[in-house]
Amino acid sequence: MTDKRFSSDLKETAAADAEGEWPMRDIEEALRGLRFGTVTIIVQDGVVIQLERTEKRRFHRRGSQR
Numbered sequence: 203m204t205d206k207r208f209s210s211d212l213k214e215t216a217a218a219d220a221e222g223e224w225p226m227r228d229i230e231e232a233l234r235g236l237r238f239g240t241v242t243i244i245v246q247d248g249v250v251i252q253l254e255r256t257e258k259r260r261f262h263r264r265g266s267q268r
Contacts, residue, residue: 225250 225243232241232255244252 225253228253 229241229243232253236255236257238260239255239257242254242256243250244254
């Protein structure tokens with residue numbers, strides 16, 4: 203059984219990829235709202251194949267002198 207949403211996303215991604223648009227759109231989305239962390243772009247043969255976002259959140263104890 204094929205998920206119609208996945209199928210249409212694949213078509214949209216393929217069309218956007220042909221124009222080189224989707225990597226930039228996804229990179230911008232990964233950066234949006236990121237205060238502390240990293241965005242890693244994996245490139246193979248000159249093509250973006252993977253995007254990783256790692257967000258760091260630090261919590262301070264109440265009453266801490268820091």
